[in-house]
Amino acid sequence: MDSTAPAPAPTAVGPASGEGSEDALGILSRVFGYDAFRGQQAAIIDRLASGGDAVVLMPTGGGKSLCYQIPALLRPGTGIVISPLIALMADQVAALEAVGIRAAFLNSTLEPYEAQMVEQRFLAGELDLLYMAPERLVLPRTIQLLQRAPLSLIAIDEAHCVSQWGHDFRPDYLGLAMLPEAFPGVPRVALTATATRATHEELTQRLRLEGAEHFVASFDRPNIQYRIEPKASPREQLLRLITAEHEGESGIVYCLSRKSVETTAQWLADRGIPALPYHAGLDAAVRRDHQERFLRAEGLIMVATIAFGMGIDKPDVRFVAHLDMPKSIEGYYQETGRAGRDGQPSTAWMAYGLGDVVSQRRFIDQSEGTEEFKASARAHLDAMLALCETITCRRVQLLRYFGQDGEPCGNCDTCLHPPQTWDGTVAAQKALSAVIRLDRERGQRFGAGHIVEVLLGKESERSRQGRHQELSVWGIGTEHSDREWRPVLRQLVARGCLEAVGDYGVLVLGPAAGPVLRGEETVQLAVDRAPSGRSRRGAAGGGGGSKPRAADSLSGEDARAFEALRAWRTSVAQEKGIPPYMVFSDATLVGIVQARPTSTGALAGVSGLGAKKLADYGDQVLEVLAGLD
The missing domain is CATH 1.10.10.10 (Winged helix-like DNA-binding domain superfamily/Winged helix DNA-binding domain)
Known part of the structure; x- marks a missing residue:
């Protein structure tokens, strides 16, 4: 089940719209178009739907969002979702609306009259989910607003941001400790894809979730191939990675400095690789435009500092590359986790050298933190160094860092090509x-x-x-x-x-x-690993060229049908002003091709295709397929 891909539903769903009898599995099928839950999803949903609190640690692409979306539809009232990046809320809401869930956001991008309309919809019980940033939620006016209407639950996304010793601390998250007093009896769920045992304990304490049930899934992302190689000519190494393995595919390239971001993006563009820069020094309108283009385009590469990426829902990012070493394994894991959210084979590649260690040590030494903070930062860096220089399975070492066991994966560079x-x-x-x-x-x-x-x-x-x-x-x-x-x-x-x-x-x-x-x-x-000059895609189970990984198994007439559906999807997305994956994921397109439906009834059986999308797009899909005969 690809729970990262949006799928349909009627205009209103759940008890908030008068349908109190439907169960979680019924909503999963009708709204999202899937037949079964994955892993611990069902248990988490049951916990929240029955009014209990939960702490959820689940890898990116593991289906965390369903864990609060479905309980919000099962319970009366509006679900509040706390998200750290307002830049992504509009896309998150658009994806929910695409499957028939009534959603909105409250943030500083709205004009006063727009915010007032959202508030009126909330008070009238016309919203299933309402997104906002933590700094808005803790305002007295917001608390008073939310206390005037029933809440189904409160979901705290990216909950690791509350950890002062973590890799992505956000001070505004500390204010969320007031939630149990302000909203007694409202179930809360804290979710993150990045937490060591220490961070897990800290977020539980700071968010006052001591009575919560804890759900910890494996952090393993078996579809991601981890590779780290010594720096020689890092941009040339990156170019080989793109042209040999990911030509025409979407990717993210992380650099340490803003200057490096801009020069690398231009360097790639000069060589015919579509690339855009993203960093905090760019004008806000430029950042917003670049982010929207990345989400909506296919085959575009974003070159960015770590300011870009949290909460990115684009499922078809085929590679994440680091031209500089991240400062911690938590940061590395979260950034590489933006690849392959659709479950298809993807690459996490890094070029690393001793100069990276020097740069990161200097940042730590020159920071304004306490000695205790600097000692913690050095420990994080030491763990990252150990991952870079390991001669054993990288995946095993990653999982061990997060307190989990694993067996050699056979799909990282040290497994595929054991170092001498x-x-x-x-x-x-x-x-x-x-x-x-x-x-x-x-x-x-x-x-x-x-x-x-x-x-x-x-x-x-x-x-x-x-x-x-x-x-x-x-x-x-x-x-x-x-x-x-x-x-x-x-x-x-x-x-x-x-x-x-x-x-x-x-x-x-x-x-x-x-x-x-x-x-x-x-x-x-x-023995130092020489930078690879050849493709390793075959070892990862993928194919060549620019065909999406989900379609690697297709050939002949099926491949032609897939490309026809892909072209149709692009035109629909452009017309609606949404990313193509919000119409259908690549995996759903492959399912349609393999099913070759001739009626809407047959089309309804394709995984990832629920009621609203069937109503919105079913006839068009059948027309595209009929036109191929």
């Missing part, structure tokens, strides 16, 4: 000794580049001025090349044997250096 390892104990001791001698005998600290020069005995102005040729470590590492030494230093940083500190990333001994220097611990190092 070698006994790097002596090399590690030599590198650590070079750092010690430069510091203790010359009182000098250097970055990786000069450490390598000392190990190789390569003279430079710096070495001559510092008389480094006189050190006992001068030239002791000539058995390895410059290119071989750099990944050694990078891996020693990841292991905690070295630390990159200061504005220039000078290397100093880390806490794990002692046992290695004393010969008490051996060091297994990976």
Whole structure:
């Protein structure tokens, strides 16, 4: 079941419109067009529908939204959905309206008369769901408004934002602790796709959900192939990824700085790759336009800082690429989770280098947070480093970070192409000794580049001025090349044997250096992975070209029918001013092709096609199929 794809229903649904007898499964079928719930969805819905509170940890694409949408339709009153990004509320509401759910939003993008109309609809009981940001909800005027009409439930989306030690803290979320007093008896549900055990505990406490039932699904996203490779020429590496594996497909590219975002977007555009920039420094109207174009277009790439992406509902993002290392595994997991929401094979790719570590350390050291906050940030970064340098299954390490077990997946780079390892104990001791001698005998600290020069005995102005040729470590590492030494230093940083500190990333001994220097611990190092110049799509189970992954199994007349339906979908979406996936998902189009219905009754049996969409589009779909004969 693809619960990320919108599907139909009559103009009004649930008890709010006088239909109190229908159960959850009936709404799932009639409104959303699916025959069965996935995982814990049914249990969560039952908990909320019966008036209980819940905390839900479920991966992106796992169907979290259904967990509060259906109880809101089952219970009398309006469901309130708290969402952190107002830029996406209009699309979320449009997707609900497309399936016949009466929805609206209250935020600063509305004119005063528009907001008043929404409030009147709410007070008249004409809304099933009402979206708003946390800063609006906590206003006294909003609380008074919501207290004047029955509420079916309150859903707190992206609930990890309440965690002060998390990767995406939003101070406005702290005000939501007042909800049980302001709205006694109204069931609450906190939902997130990104939470460690510590964040889980913190959000439960801060949102005062101690009595809630907890539902924790596996964070595994088996359709995503995780790949991390060393930086060489990162933009060229990115271009190979796009042209070899994702040509004509939608993707997101994350960069660390605004300047890098703009130059990378332009660089791709100059090479014929449709790409747009997105960062907080752009004019609000430009950001809104770029976001809307990305959601509505097919095959467009968004190059962005982390300011872009939370809550993005576009199901057919086929790849997420990082040209710079994220600051935490939570951030990495959330950003990569924007790929493949439709369950089809997708790629999470990253180019990573020691310079990324230096940049992130500098951000932490220069931040205005407390020492406790900086220590937490460094711990997050260390975990991210370990993921980048692991020689075991990346998926297992990701799941372990979130407190879950997993087996080697066979669908990440370290599983598909296990890295070669070698006994790097002596090399590690030599590198650590070079750092010690430069510091203790010359009182000098250097970055990786000069450490390598000392190990190789390569003279430079710096070495001559510092008389480094006189050190006992001068030239002791000539058995390895410059290119071989750099990944050694990078891996020693990841292991905690070295630390990159200061504005220039000078290397100093880390806490794990002692046992290695004393010969008490051996060091297994990976042979550096060369940047891949070939497609790995075959290993991920996908095909080639620009055909959507959902249609990879189609050929001949079925492929022709799919493309005809896709063209029809695009024209309808343009006419209505909505993204194509709000008409039908690719998976639903494939279902239609495979069913080859000749009547609306047969069409109604396709997964993801409910009552309202059948009424809106059924005859048109049948006409498209008939025209192919």
